[in-house]
Amino acid sequence: MDNLRSVTHMENIRLSQDRRSLIIADQTKLPNSHEYIELKTAQEFYDAIYLLKIRGAPAIGVFAGYAACILGAQGPMDSAHAFIAHLEKQCAYLNSSRPTAVNLSWATGRILSRAKELCGLAPEDILPRLFDEAAAIHDEDMDMCRRISEYGLSLLKDGDGVLTHCNAGPLATSRYGTGQGPLFLALEKGVKLHVFADETRPLLQGARLTAYELHKAGADVTLICDNMASIVMKNGWISACMVGCDRVAANGDVANKIGTSGVAILAKHYGIPFYVLGPTSTIDMSCPTGEDIKIELRPEGEIREKFYSQPMALPEVKCYNPAFDVTDNSLITAIITEKGICRPPYAESLKALFE
Ligand code: MRU
Numbered sequence: 001m002d003n004l005r006s007v008t009h010m011e012n013i014r015l016s017q018d019r020r021s022l023i024i025a026d027q028t029k030l031p032n033s034h035e036y037i038e039l040k041t042a043q044e045f046y047d048a049i050y051l052l053k054i055r056g057a058p059a060i061g062v063f064a065g066y067a068a069c070i071l072g073a074q075g076p077m078d079s080a081h082a083f084i085a086h087l088e089k090q091c092a093y094l095n096s097s098r099p100t101a102v103n104l105s106w107a108t109g110r111i112l113s114r115a116k117e118l119c120g121l122a123p124e125d126i127l128p129r130l131f132d133e134a135a136a137i138h139d140e141d142m143d144m145c146r147r148i149s150e151y152g153l154s155l156l157k158d159g160d161g162v163l164t165h166c167n168a169g170p171l172a173t174s175r176y177g178t179g180q181g182p183l184f185l186a187l188e189k190g191v192k193l194h195v196f197a198d199e200t201r202p203l204l205q206g207a208r209l210t211a212y213e214l215h216k217a218g219a220d221v222t223l224i225c226d227n228m229a230s231i232v233m234k235n236g237w238i239s240a241c242m243v244g245c246d247r248v249a250a251n252g253d254v255a256n257k258i259g260t261s262g263v264a265i266l267a268k269h270y271g272i273p274f275y276v277l278g279p280t281s282t283i284d285m286s287c288p289t290g291e292d293i294k295i296e297l298r299p300e301g302e303i304r305e306k307f308y309s310q311p312m313a314l315p316e317v318k319c320y321n322p323a324f325d326v327t328d329n330s331l332i333t334a335i336i337t338e339k340g341i342c343r344p345p346y347a348e349s350l351k352a353l354f355e
Contacts, residue, residue: 003216003217003218004184004187004188004217004218006216007169007170007184007213007216007217008170008175008176008184008188008217009170009175010025010170010171012024012025012054012059012170012171012174013054013059013062013063013066013138013174015066015131015134015135016038019069019070019073019131020040020070020073021038021039021040021070022038022039022040022045022063022066022067022070023036023037023038023039024036024037024039024048024053024054024063025171026053027052027053027054027055027171027208027209028051028052028053030171030208030209030212031208031209031211031212037053039067040070042071042090042093042094045063045064045067045070045071045094045097046093046094046096046097048063049063049064049094049097049098049104050097050098052203055167055172055205056167056168056171056172056173056244057101057102057103057104057172057244057245057246057247057278057282058103058141058144058145058172058173058174058178058278058279058281058282059171059172059173059174060098060101060103060104060107061101061103061104061106061107061137061141061281062107062134062137062138062141062174064094064095064103064104064107064108065107065108065110065111065133065134065137065138066131066134066138067094068087068090068091068094068107068108068111068112068130068134069111069127069130069131069133069134071086071087071090071094072086072087072090072111072115072127072130073127075087075090076123077123077124078123079123080118080119080120080121080122080123080126081119083115083123083126084112084115084116084119084126087111087112087115088112091108091109091111091112094108095108098296098323099294099295099296100246100247100255100293100294100295100296100323100324101246101247101282102246102247102281102282102284102287103246103279103281103282106281107134107137107281110133110137111130111133111134114129114130114133115130138174141173141174141175141279142174142175143338144279144280144281144337144338145173145174145175145176145177145178145181145279145338146175146176146181146185147338147339148176148178148181148182148277148278148279148336148337148338149176149177149178149181149182149184149185150185151277151336151337151338151340151341152181152182152185152242152275152277152336153182153185153186153189153191154341155182155240155273155275155334155336155341156182156186156191156193156239156240157191157239158191158192158193159192159193159194160193160194160239160240161193161194161195161196161232161237161238161239162182162183162193162194162195162196162238162239162240162241162242163195163196163198163229163232163233163238163240163241163242163263163267163272164179164180164183164195164196164197164198164206164210164241164242164243165179165198165200165206165226165241165243165256165257165259165260165263166179166198166200166205166206166210166243166244166256166257166259166260167180167200167205167206167208167209167210167213167244168180168181168243168244168277168278169181169183169184169209169210169213169214170184170213171209171213172209172244177213177244178244178245178277178278178279179242179243179244179245179276179277179278180210180213180214180242180244181277182242182277183195183214183219183242184213184214184217184219187217187218187219192220193219193220194220194222194237195214195219195220195221195222196221196222196224196229196232196237196238197210197211197214197221197222197223197224198224198225198226198229198259198263199223199224199225199226200226200257200259201225201226201259201303202302202303202306202307202321203302203306204307205257206223207223211223226259226262229262229263229266230266233266233267233269233270233272234270238267238270238272239272239273240272240273240274240275241263241264241267241272241273241274241275242275242277243256243257243260243263243274243275243276243277244256244257244276244277244278245276245277245278245282245335246282246324247282247284247287247293248276248278248282248283248284248335248350249284249287249288249289249290249292249293250283250284250285250286250287250288250289250346250347250350250351251288251289251290251329251346251347252329252332252335252342252344252345252346252347252349252350253289253290253291253293253326253327253328253329254276254290254326254327254329254332254335255290255293255295255324255325255326255327256276256324256325256327257323257324257325258322258323258324258325259325260324260325260327261325261326261327261328261331262325264327264328264331264332265331267331268331273333273334274327274331274332274333275332275333275334275335275336276327276332276334276335276336277335277336277337278335278336278337279337279338280337280338280339280353280354283337283350283353283354285350285351285354290326290327290328290329291326293324293326295322295323295324295325295326296322296323296324297320297321297322297323298321298322298323299321300318300319300321302321303319303321304317304319329344329346330344332344332346335349335350337353339353340353
C-alpha cells in the first residue's frame, strides 16, 4: 500500500516556501531518475512546458496557475493597472508554449480574471489572493481526479484487461490521474486488472511514465509498442480502453496524444468500449468541433533521433510530427468527468454539465 500511495499522492508540483519558484519532477528524466528541478523565470517556465518537463493537461494547468502568480510578483508593484498589464503579458507568453491542452489557457485565464476582479486593491493585496486561486486550482484537481477515478472504475470489473495510451496518471495530474486514475483506484480497492500500456511514440510517455507509475504502484502492467494494440484486442485481452484528453470540443470530439484516434478505430472494430476521462476544465464549449482544435506540431528530430543511440533516419528525410490527433465523437463510448459519465449525443450531455 505504501508503494501505491507514494505513486498516487506523489508531489510533482510544489510552490517554494517563499513563493518565488516552482519545484517539479522533471518528467523528461523518467524512468531512469526521479529528479526535481526548481524554476523561477518566464523562460524556464515556458521551456519546462514546451520540453515536456511538466506535461499532461491537468498538470500543465496547475503549473501554469502558480507560474502566472510568480511572474506577476516579478512585475511592477506601483499600480494595479501596471501589475495586471504585466500579468496579462506573462499569461499570454505561457499560453504560447503549447497550443492544444486547453487547461493551460484555462488556468492562466482564471488567475487573470481573479486579478481583474481585484483591480481596486493594491498589487501587494492582489498577489496573495492570486496564490490562493492557484492553490484552489491545485486542490480542485486532486478532488476531480479522485471523482473521475471512481466513475471510471465503476465501468470496470475484476479480471478486466485495459488498454491505455500516453500518460494520464499521477504525473500528468495532481493525484491518481484521469485516463489511468481508475487503474490506481482499482489497486487501492483490490480490483484485479491487467493493463496494457502503449509505448506512445515518439516521446514514449507510455513506456517512460505510465509503465513506470503502474509498475511502481504494484499493478499488472504489460508494455506494448503502439502497433501491437490490434493484436492484444484480437487476442481478447482487452475489455476496455481508457485515455485522457487535452481538449474536448462541444460535440464530443476529443484531442489527445497522437495515436489515440487509431486506438479508438481499432476498439470500434473489435467491439471494445473506448472511454475518455478528463476534468470539465478540459471541455472547451467555445470550440464547436475537433476541426477547430489547433494541433501542435513538434520538431522532426523527435522522430528521427530522439531516444536512439544513433539517428534512425537520414537527416534529409522529411518527418511529420503532430503531437495530438482528434478522435471522432462517434468512436467514443463515454466521456467521464468529475461531474459524471456523459454518453452520446455529446452535444447534449456535455452542455448539461455546465447548466
Ligand atoms: O504531450 P503530452 O505528454 O502533454 O500529452 C499528454 C496527453 O495526451 C494526455 O493524455 C492528456 O494530456 C491527459 S493527461 C491527464
